Amino acid sequence: MDERAALRLLSGELEAAGDDAAIVDGLVVTTDMLHERTDFPAGTTRYTAGWRAVGASLSDVAAMGAEATATVAAYAAPTFDRDELLAFVRGASDVCDRVGTEYVGGDLDGHDEFTVSTTAIGRTDDPVRRRGARPGDVVCVTGTLGRSAAALRLFDRGETDRANDRFRFDPRIDAGRALAPHATAMMDSSDGLARSLHQLSEASNCGFAIDSDRIPIDDAVFEVADGDDVLELATSFGEDFELVATLPEDAVPAVRDATDASLSVIGSVRDAGAAITMDDEPLADRGYTHG
Amino acid sequence: MDERAALRLLSGELEAAGDDAAIVDGLVVTTDMLHERTDFPAGTTRYTAGWRAVGASLSDVAAMGAEATATVAAYAAPTFDRDELLAFVRGASDVCDRVGTEYVGGDLDGHDEFTVSTTAIGRTDDPVRRRGARPGDVVCVTGTLGRSAAALRLFDRGETDRANDRFRFDPRIDAGRALAPHATAMMDSSDGLARSLHQLSEASNCGFAIDSDRIPIDDAVFEVADGDDVLELATSFGEDFELVATLPEDAVPAVRDATDASLSVIGSVRDAGAAITMDDEPLADRGYTHG
Numbered sequence: 142m143d144e145r146a147a148l149r150l151l152s153g154e155l156e157a158a159g160d161d162a163a164i165v166d167g168l169v170v171t172t173d174m175l176h177e178r179t180d181f182p183a184g185t186t187r188y189t190a191g192w193r194a195v196g197a198s199l200s201d202v203a204a205m206g207a208e209a210t211a212t213v214a215a216y217a218a219p220t221f222d223r224d225e226l227l228a229f230v231r232g233a234s235d236v237c238d239r240v241g242t243e244y245v246g247g248d249l250d251g252h253d254e255f256t257v258s259t260t261a262i263g264r265t266d267d268p269v270r271r272r273g274a275r276p277g278d279v280v281c282v283t284g285t286l287g288r289s290a291a292a293l294r295l296f297d298r299g300e301t302d303r304a305n306d307r308f309r310f311d312p313r314i315d316a317g318r319a320l321a322p323h324a325t326a327m328m329d330s331s332d333g334l335a336r337s338l339h340q341l342s343e344a345s346n347c348g349f350a351i352d353s354d355r356i357p358i359d360d361a362v363f364e365v366a367d368g369d370d371v372l373e374l375a376t377s378f379g380e381d382f383e384l385v386a387t388l389p390e391d392a393v394p395a396v397r398d399a400t401d402a403s404l405s406v407i408g409s410v411r412d413a414g415a416a417i418t419m420d421d422e423p424l425a426d427r428g429y430t431h432g
Numbered sequence: 433m434d435e436r437a438a439l440r441l442l443s444g445e446l447e448a449a450g451d452d453a454a455i456v457d458g459l460v461v462t463t464d465m466l467h468e469r470t471d472f473p474a475g476t477t478r479y480t481a482g483w484r485a486v487g488a489s490l491s492d493v494a495a496m497g498a499e500a501t502a503t504v505a506a507y508a509a510p511t512f513d514r515d516e517l518l519a520f521v522r523g524a525s526d527v528c529d530r531v532g533t534e535y536v537g538g539d540l541d542g543h544d545e546f547t548v549s550t551t552a553i554g555r556t557d558d559p560v561r562r563r564g565a566r567p568g569d570v571v572c573v574t575g576t577l578g579r580s581a582a583a584l585r586l587f588d589r590g591e592t593d594r595a596n597d598r599f600r601f602d603p604r605i606d607a608g609r610a611l612a613p614h615a616t617a618m619m620d621s622s623d624g625l626a627r628s629l630h631q632l633s634e635a636s637n638c639g640f641a642i643d644s645d646r647i648p649i650d651d652a653v654f655e656v657a658d659g660d661d662v663l664e665l666a667t668s669f670g671e672d673f674e675l676v677a678t679l680p681e682d683a684v685p686a687v688r689d690a691t692d693a694s695l696s697v698i699g700s701v702r703d704a705g706a707a708i709t710m711d712d713e714p715l716a717d718r719g720y721t722h723g
Contacts, residue, residue: 163502163504163536163537164536165501165502165534165536166501166502168459168501168502168553170502170504170536170551170553171504172504172505172506172538172539172549172551173506173539174506174508174539174541174543174547174549176508176541176543179542210456210457210459211454211456211457211459211461213454213461213462213463213551214463215463215464215465215549217465217467217547243456245454245455245456245461246454247463248463248464248465250465250467251470252465252467252545252547253545254543254544256465256508256543256547258463258465258506258549260461260463260504260551262459262461262553
């Protein structure tokens with residue numbers, strides 16, 4: 142059974158689960174586990190690891206349109222080095238500060254591979270789900286896409302300072318709150334834009350028409366592309382933790398007024414029978430399948 | 433740096449951390465990571481693993497005197513077997529049912545060793561801390577001690593059904609709620625009674641005088657002891673997830689009326705200068721150091 146099938150199985154068992162976070166009793170709750178070999182390239186500092194791990198969970202809270210309440214992490218490593226541990230905690234705390242919440246601690250654990258499990262908790266009375274996109278809505282994304290793809294190339298090149306910088310990101314709590322009153326469907330782009338659109342399509346039973354010219358590609362992608370398809374890197378690599386939302390076009394100005402994050406309109410929602418296209422060509426369901 | 437030093441370092445960095453769970457904004461939050469090699473002996477079913485992992489986090493919620501709101505788990509394994517995954521989810525859900533809360537799902541992750549990270553969230557307006565024990569208070573424990581020690585022996589003997597049965601436990605949410613209005617200090621016994629008393633002593637700046645005759649030793653311990661010191665198994669092995677609390681003696685009947693769990697008075701709180709003793713002999717700070 143692959144991970145997506147297993148996740149569907151888990152969701153089928155659990156009423157409250159699904160979407161980017163579970164919803165229970167006015168809270169949203171989300172948990173993720175990251176491993177050194179698959180999630181933290183050589184050169185990733187523990188400060189960046191703490192920021193990124195906790196940030197990934199906060200991104201799921203943002204995708205529900207919730208405010209962030211608290212985060213915790215379980216930190217497992219072969220040895221506990223004081224400087225590494227402090228750097229991790231500072232990264233975790235700093236990303237929480239960035240979005241007005243608190244890193245409140247966690248568990249430590251001996252383990253042969255550096256592994257982090259993070260949980261974020263948020264509050265909302267009116268969570269935004271993946272279902273609900275309506276034909277005629279526009280599709281928006283926050284920020285820029287391709288930061289993580291670019292970071293990996295920079296790690297490969299040994300430009301670790303710049304890579305670490307790109308590997309950290311602002312969880313879009315503020316933009317999520319701004320989008321929440323208007324968004325008909327929302328999720329984060331952690332599996333890449335292409336896969337996010339397919340997941341929204343499945344949940345909302347709709348098609349999408351995307352205009353590649355309007356996709357906000359991160360500057361660093363152009364720099365590192367090295368002959369590769371820039372658009373492919375920006376849309377299929379994923380791990381950017383931006384929000385992908387659908388909303389009525391006339392609500393876009395109000396959202397832009399309510400958040401400092403940039404918001405790009407990249408296309409529109411089509412009827413149930415319609416395909417998912419980019420520039421009128423079918424957009425394949427490919428991207429990062431997360432562990 | 434060993435785990436206890438690392439945990440102290442983490443706690444020093446984080447105002448809300450410490451105790452069995454972090455406290456933030458009317459919520460208590462706790463996270464734990466468990467690994468197959470160190471935490472799940474051969475023969476542990478995935479049902480038991482789900483129950484035990486989620487139960488361990490619920491025990492930390494209980495130790496704060498909180499009610500349980502929700503739990504999540506990140507499940508990492510080399511492969512995702514449908515039956516194993518379902519069994520895990522059912523174990524996690526069943527232990528939540530037992531204490532009136534919900535398992536709301538989590539994350540799945542490919543990893544070379546079966547690893548589970550669980551988070552439990554609870555609510556209380558008045559959490560019970562580890563500090564606050566007063567000379568003259570009595571010391572109580574819920575349930576019986578030594579279940580997990582006995583379970584490990586049963587796993588070793590190949591009596592896996594009985595071992596799995598002993599390895600599951602009722603998180604003491606109900607007893608914690610009953611104790612909360614009266615307890616001056618509380619924690620769970622996951623590191624063993626001896627270590628719990630040392631931790632309470634450090635937090636509350638007090639001594640303890642324990643009477644070994646009054647320690648409620650699980651029947652299974654006598655059966656598996658095989659010449660070993662029964663009292664040692666019951667007090668130092670740990671992982672029993674019972675509550676250890678201090679409270680005024682005259683409050684004991686009210687607590688007993690308010691919970692179905694058994695409550696044993698095992699000794700009393702002494703002044704700051706006093707030692708931690710069992711039957712007037714010093715009780716060493718030994719037990720299970722948890723990952």
